[in-house]
Amino acid sequence: MSWGEGIASRFKPGDKVHVAARxxxxxxIRTPFYIRGKTGVVERICGRFHNPEELAFGKCDGPEKVLYRVRFDQKHVWPDYHGGPSDKVEIEIFEHWLEPAK
Amino acid sequence: MNHDDHEGHEHGHAHDHEPHAPIQAKEPEGHYQLLADAVRELLIEKGYFTADEHRAFIERIDARTPALGARIVARAWTDPKFRQRLLDDGKKGCAEMGVDVVVANLVVVENTPSVHNVIVCTLCSCYPVFVLGRPPDWYKSAAYRSRVVRDPRAVLREFGTDIAPEREVRVHDSTADMRYLVLPMRPKGTEGWSAERLEALVTRDTMVGVAECRLAS
Known part of the structure; x- marks a missing residue:
């Protein structure tokens, strides 16, 4: 399969996205605190899945949400990061947590 | 669980107790064990599954071991077309090897001379159980989960794995529906080896990314 094929999504691989600081x-919520408010690049579209924020409360018939893998520079995520300059962290994030990055 | 406790305490003086004494824990169960037992009993009582189905499910999980992942890695090392199919779609690649990826998909991430990958689940302890079996305790520890994402190189050094400064370290946080498997680098000096012989070099830790495959010295 080709990841994300046939899925209507707001973002495409390569798009710069900003994680909502909510x-x-x-x-x-499957968006870790450490990544909220950070900016990364869409690595791939994983597919469409039920929203864990609803599933956890027994709502299993809600609309599916597009799930992305987003790549972030570690130096951006942790200002005092002291690993390599090109080190990355990749995280799965649902569409409703992402905004286009300015 | 009870049975394990019983065995642990009774070994060495097995003749001191009656042969048919009931299997009992010496200490009260913790809060989460009690909660898990209660939920299990309720689900059985309400007919969602039987006790035997539950037992068989645990048995199936426990039958999965890192040997499954090692077989997949060794095939990828020796069959470039399979390697590409596995990287394109981990679920289909595993299915070719007779391994059912129970979840939505498996993202296979390849180590190269320029990139080293390591896997974590910072939110809980998601792990590719279907190819590696149950996770080790350290994988579930708060220390690993919080530190490997923040300072991966230091954590890897504690595992005895030094990543050269010019290589990129890529941490994969399994936060939602995907699971991850590291495709380690094939060690030098194994040219011409069969897949069966290579399998022995591929361990659990190399497929999580806290170690690299090497020839036994």
Whole structure:
């Protein structure tokens, strides 16, 4: 298969995206705190999946959301990062947590 | 669980207790064990599955070991077309080898002279159980999960793995529906080896990315 083939998505591989800096108090959220508010590049489209934020509360019939893998520079994620200059971290993030990066 | 405790305590003086004494834990169960037991019993009572189906499921999980992943890696090392198919679609690649990737998909990430990959799940402990078996305790520890994403090179050094400064370290955080498998680099000096012989070099830790495959010295 070709990743993301036939999936209508807001972003494409290579697009620069910004992770929303939202901090809801409650919920089963799969966007780690350390990546909120950071900017990365879409690496691939993983497919469409039920929203874990709804599944965790028993809502299994909600609309599916596009899931992406997004690549970030470690030096951007951790300002005091002392590994290599090209080190990366890649994370799966759902579409409703992403915005186009300016 | 109870059975393990019993064995642990009774070994060495097995003749001191009656042959048919009930299997009992010496210490009370913890909160999460009690919760898990209660949920399991309720689901059985309500007919979602039977006790035997539950037992068989655990048995199936425990039958998966890193030998499955090693077979897949060794084939990828010796069959370039398979390697490409595996990198393009991990689920289909595993299916070719008779391994059912139970989840949505498996992302296979390849180590090269310029990139080293390592896997973590910072939110919980997602792990490719279907190709590696159950995860080691360190993989589930808060220390590994929080530190490998923040300072991967230092954590890898603690595992005895020094990544050259010019190589990129790429951490994969399994935050949602994918699972990850590292395709390690084939060691030098193994030219002409059969896939069967190569399998022995591929260990669990090399497929998580905290170690590299090497020839036994």
């Amino acid at each position: 901090y809801p108090v409650r919920g089963h």
